[in-house]
Amino acid sequence: LPGGYNMELNEEATNVSQGQKQLLTIARAILADPKILILDEATSSVDTRTEVLIQKAMDNLMKGRTSFIIAHRLSTIRDADLILVMKDGDIVEQGTHEALLDKGGFYADLYNSQFESTDQTCA
Structure with missing residues (x-):
């Protein structure tokens, strides 16, 4: 460069x-x-x-x-100490990756949808 x-x-x-x-x-x-x-x-x-x-x-x-x-x-944020989840400009959830997945809320839906689309692309 x-x-x-x-x-x-x-x-x-x-x-x-x-x-x-x-x-x-x-x-x-x-x-x-x-x-x-x-x-x-x-x-x-x-x-x-x-x-x-x-x-x-x-x-x-x-x-x-x-x-x-x-x-x-x-x-890219799975190992974060604390994840703040925002929706429409508001914090709607917070916690670790595992805690947010266990909660089954908005973060879990987003996370699962990202990997479902990846799985479908690879198939």
Whole structure:
């Protein structure tokens, strides 16, 4: 990359894909070693295989720091200490992944629907 990690990324950048932008942003976060980490759909534009690798690195990055993860892919937040579930701008449920699945509410419906659609795609 021109400029390496310091390459300026903006919405108009046509020399890198959206997935590459996300990977560069994650790499910068790892190098910055912040006390607080905020990730908003950090892996939404990468393939599933890459997401698994990124998730392993992110698990290590989040240790010992406050992290806020905003995600629609619920597989990326399974190991969170606390999940806040929002619907129409309101927090409707909170708990761990297992507790929310056991509750059988909105989170469980969302989670199960994501994996049902994945199962149907693979069939």
